[in-house]
Amino acid sequence: MSAAPIVTHAPSIWQRRSTWGWLTRSLVYLVLLAGSALLMVPLAWMISTSLKESVGVFAFPPEWIPQPVAWHNYTDVFTKAPFARFYLNTVIITGTSLVGQVASASLVAFGFARLRFPGRNVLFTILLATLMLPYAVYMVPSYVMFHALGWVDTFLPLIVPNFFGGGAFYIFLLRQFYLRQPRELDDAAKIDGCSFFGIYWRIILPLSLPAIGVVAIFSFLGHWNDFLTPLIYLTSDKNYTLALGITWFKGQYVTDWNLLMAGSVLIMAPCLLVFFLAQRYFIQGIVFTGVKG
Amino acid sequence: MARLITVGAAVGPVVRRRTGRIARAEAIAGYLFILPWLLGFLIFLAGPMLASLYFSFTHYELVKLPTWIGLQNYVNAFQDPLVWQSLKVSAIYSVVVVPLGLLFSFVVALLLNQSVKALSFFRSVYYLPVLIPAAISSVLFGWLFNPQFGLINEALALVHIQGPLWLASTKWALPALMLMNLWGIGGPMLIYLAGFQGIPTDLYEAASIDGAGALRRFRHVTIPMVTPVIFFNLLLGIIGSFQSFTGAYILTAGGPVNATLFYLLYLYQNAFQNFRMGYASALAWILFVIILLLSLLVLRTSRAWVYYEGQLDTK
Numbered sequence: 001m002s003a004a005p006i007v008t009h010a011p012s013i014w015q016r017r018s019t020w021g022w023l024t025r026s027l028v029y030l031v032l033l034a035g036s037a038l039l040m041v042p043l044a045w046m047i048s049t050s051l052k053e054s055v056g057v058f059a060f061p062p063e064w065i066p067q068p069v070a071w072h073n074y075t076d077v078f079t080k081a082p083f084a085r086f087y088l089n090t091v092i093i094t095g096t097s098l099v100g101q102v103a104s105a106s107l108v109a110f111g112f113a114r115l116r117f118p119g120r121n122v123l124f125t126i127l128l129a130t131l132m133l134p135y136a137v138y139m140v141p142s143y144v145m146f147h148a149l150g151w152v153d154t155f156l157p158l159i160v161p162n163f164f165g166g167g168a169f170y171i172f173l174l175r176q177f178y179l180r181q182p183r184e185l186d187d188a189a190k191i192d193g194c195s196f197f198g199i200y201w202r203i204i205l206p207l208s209l210p211a212i213g214v215v216a217i218f219s220f221l222g223h224w225n226d227f228l229t230p231l232i233y234l235t236s237d238k239n240y241t242l243a244l245g246i247t248w249f250k251g252q253y254v255t256d257w258n259l260l261m262a263g264s265v266l267i268m269a270p271c272l273l274v275f276f277l278a279q280r281y282f283i284q285g286i287v288f289t290g291v292k293g
Numbered sequence: 294m295a296r297l298i299t300v301g302a303a304v305g306p307v308v309r310r311r312t313g314r315i316a317r318a319e320a321i322a323g324y325l326f327i328l329p330w331l332l333g334f335l336i337f338l339a340g341p342m343l344a345s346l347y348f349s350f351t352h353y354e355l356v357k358l359p360t361w362i363g364l365q366n367y368v369n370a371f372q373d374p375l376v377w378q379s380l381k382v383s384a385i386y387s388v389v390v391v392p393l394g395l396l397f398s399f400v401v402a403l404l405l406n407q408s409v410k411a412l413s414f415f416r417s418v419y420y421l422p423v424l425i426p427a428a429i430s431s432v433l434f435g436w437l438f439n440p441q442f443g444l445i446n447e448a449l450a451l452v453h454i455q456g457p458l459w460l461a462s463t464k465w466a467l468p469a470l471m472l473m474n475l476w477g478i479g480g481p482m483l484i485y486l487a488g489f490q491g492i493p494t495d496l497y498e499a500a501s502i503d504g505a506g507a508l509r510r511f512r513h514v515t516i517p518m519v520t521p522v523i524f525f526n527l528l529l530g531i532i533g534s535f536q537s538f539t540g541a542y543i544l545t546a547g548g549p550v551n552a553t554l555f556y557l558l559y560l561y562q563n564a565f566q567n568f569r570m571g572y573a574s575a576l577a578w579i580l581f582v583i584i585l586l587l588s589l590l591v592l593r594t595s596r597a598w599v600y601y602e603g604q605l606d607t608k
Contacts, residue, residue, distance in 0.1 A: 043425075104333075
């Protein structure tokens with residue numbers, strides 16, 4: 001988890017420099033490149049379409065390089081739809097949810113990882129069991145509850161639950177990380193008169209920033225990309241998130257594929273940006289949770 | 294330092310009494326630390342689940358109070374042809390998408406593990422689609438599958454094949470959604486890759502010394518060592534595919550003629566379009582039981598094919 005580069009140490013199939021080895025080597029690259037091309041075509045087409053004039057969108061045979069390049073699609077999105085509003089809503093929901101999730105998950109994880117109390121193992125088993133629970137099972141009664149509270153069509157049902165534990169998966173991930181920190185640190189701090197919160201705040205938390213970062217990235221992507229929850233709770237256009245906004249947009253401008261694609265690029269851009277900026281931590285996080293999970 | 298000395302000087306019973314008090318303080322602190330989760334679990338999970346169980350035995354349409362009708366919702370569900378249709382759609386989708394996804398992601402991870410150059414480039418490329426919001430990839434594939442002007446049918450037209458209507462065709466709508474799902478093989482791929490890299494090198498060395506070739510090392514070292522990862526991906530795949538929703542909601546709304554009526558979509562329609570909360574709760578519990586049974590089934594068979602030695606856990 002210390003973000004060391006992953007080393008490939010499986011024996012390669014071309015240990016010997018023979019013709020046979022050279023052939024398999026080329027074949028491996030060929031297959032990998034073909035697969036990459038196949039996966040990237042939809043994205044390339046999305047960007048290409050987003051830069052076309054309405055006429056060029058329906059050209060046959062398909063044009064990959066738009067002539068002329070219609071940069072104005074990216075500003076048109078903001079004038080033809082309350083896109084700025086959707087963006088702001090999504091930023092508010094994602095930002096506050098992220099803070100709530102990171103803060104509460106890291107506190108709870110500390111309790112489970114470093115403190116002894118009766119019933120800890122039972123409670124942790126329950127926590128792990130909730131990982132398997134499909135959202136669908138409590139989706140309906142949650143709605144009934146938030147409906148009774150008068151929270152439907154506000155951001156509250158999307159934000160508030162994140163402050164209560166922040167999700168079993170993140171607690172699990174952080175607990176695993178906290179467990180790796182040497183116990184002697186806690187004991188030394190205790191002897192120096194540090195409170196339990198002090199141990200968490202001054203010792204464990206600063207040591208766990210990479211793991212906190214991983215949780216923050218996952219949390220960001222989770223909320224930014226979420227579709228079902230906003231769909232259930234947000235009913236008026238002005239409250240829509242981007243994921244809902246793009247479907248609203250699709251309904252309004254059925255054939256304006258260039259605008260739809262420009263909007264889509266704008267929505268996914270932050271996700272890709274986060275991935276490329278924090279790629280190392282990100283991959284480490286998945287590796288960590290995947291193998292441990 | 295002075296404090297250390299006093300503690301050190303106080304031996305025997307004093308220490309024991311202090312540890313008792315410390316243990317109590319630690320327990321109280323422990324409960325305080327996990328309190329947010331405990332409250333959240335009770336308020337937002339356990340409470341709603343119990344309520345959902347109760348609702349599933351009632352007639353409840355949100356505007357009036359629920360009325361008890363016993364097992365009627367479950368009886369209705371068994372007689373509802375759309376429940377069977379949606380179960381069929383979800384089952385077919387899972388049966389195709391889960392094995393194919395497992396296979397493709399396994400192969401890609403295996404190729405990437407052959408100490409290829411530009412590993413991080415390929416890894417990013419294959420993972421990229423996973424990062425894209427489901428709503429966006431749905432809209433994008435709606436455009437790619439457009440029967441008249443979509444890239445797929447235009448490409449087919451170049452080789453003189455008349456492409457199908459895709460999402461508007463009862464025959465091709467579900468396969469189209471399957472193809473869209475396979476775009477996201479990067480998720481399990483990354484987990485496989487981690488699994489491959491967790492295999493200790495000495496196992497391969499030992500096998501080589503014993504005269505095992507590349508194929509036999511793969512069959513007798515790689516495969517057994519990654520079975521826990523395959524198991525993990527299989528379980529995630531089943532749970533995920535049975536809850537597919539976004540693609541069908543955005544692209545087909547379950548159509549044409551219910552050809553893509555996924556179970557969760559039908560549940561959603563009942564709960565949030567027709568506000569049949571009681572019936573939807575019953576459907577949710579049926580889904581829960583199905584996922585639980587499938588997970589248990591996978592878990593039971595796993596004893597026969599998953600190899601546990603502890604390497605992956607103790608690394």
